[in-house]
Amino acid sequence: MSNKTVQRLMQESRRGHPVDSGMLRDMGISAALASHMVKSGWLQRLSNGAYLLTGDAPTRDGSIAYLSRRIAGLHVGGKTALSWQGVRHNIAFHEKVVLWGQKPYRIPSWVDQHLSYSFQTTALFDVDLPYENGLKPLPSGDPEVKVSVPERAILELASDIGKGQSFEEASNLMVGLRNLRADVLDEFLSHCHRVKVVRLVRDLGLEADFSWARGLQKHVDRLGAGTRWSNRTKNGRLTLKPE
Template sequence: MSLEKEQKINRLLNSQPFGVVYLSSWLTENGFSTQLLNRYKKSNWLYSIGTGAWMRVGEKPTYEGAVYALQQQTQSSIHLGGKTALSLLGKAHYLELSIQRIVLFGGSKEKLPAWFNKYDWGLKVNYCSSSFLPSKAGLQSFDQGNFSLQISNPIRALLECLYLSPKRQELVECYEIMEGLNNLRPKQVQELLEQCTSVKVKRLFLYMAEKSKHDWFKFINIDKIDMGKGKRSLVKDGVYIAKYSITIPKVLAEYE
């Protein structure tokens, strides 16, 4: 391989943080053809972790490095959300000694690439595509050491948990998380609730916030939040909360 080609790939690899995945689409945009990439592979510069994804030789892929690539190389809104974001921010109710599952959220038309789904990250990946919140509202930067990721802030993360409830997320655990969120900014809460399109999520969030007796709740203007019409029943034989027109599990209604 010519010195010029070696310098070209070296410059590109050095432009990205250590440990990130390199997407073929991004490499092509930067002037690296499939033929050239295969030559770099033979020359032991890169190795493939699946169709459309590469790693620098000597580095091992991580799910964080893969999410970074999606966010930075394709401008995807796919991000760590729900309980995963809450755990990273120290807001989860139960401390996990080791991460065995991650929760990813993305826009309603976004899908995880096949290489991401097929690769063994050593943990279970739960992905949810939705449009109940604007794709990039309520995200914050989270330092991963070599690079930063966009993850859900505590408000959005709890809203995502409620979106998954009650089938994929226990409501009592959501409430226990809510109890710990005593220093939220009312303006941020207001903005996300006004942008949220899920009636179930908004009613549950407000019910739990009021039940938790957080000081910030008194500053929320419910009149500006579209609460929808009609009743919502989350479980059979539950307890009906008239103020929010929702039927919730008895264990949640009686939780103190």
């Protein structure tokens, strides 16, 4: 093992970002050499094929970036995506990151030790909408971590209502979404095939009296009559309808 190999590893590995076998190969480090570097104290093995510079701990963004190379379409969505873009109701001291992806994946146990998260693969949109639509890194964020734009995130948030996400908090978050881009939201709703999501986005927007919400009835009509997902109380407050 040459000093040049070690130097390249130190230069190209981002602190707190786990690397996989493919990344090591690109640095000229074979599986055998990686094992030797673990024994020599340059690398620590997190799991099969996952390594980190010795002395580092996986960061939030480093863990998500690693998973994004293994899970198609992995992104930060829903409530977390809104929070990272300044739309939040309460500041969480122990943030639980909401992750979405295209297909199930067995996330390695070392991720659980360093990241509080939920992961789901709920399909909200039809196949005509490219999965990557509305997913991009934040301007000041990690370039390897994709985040839902607010217009997509609000649909993901609505999908989570009743599944660990309270209606009340979603309603409070909606207050910060007055300036959603109506044309972008319209595109996502045009491809959304889940009645619950479309109805709740409409109801939450109307409750907040946003102008963009008044044009959403066409999406509810497109999906046809179905279950009502919200009730209005005597004081005019919307609540999630009990199943």
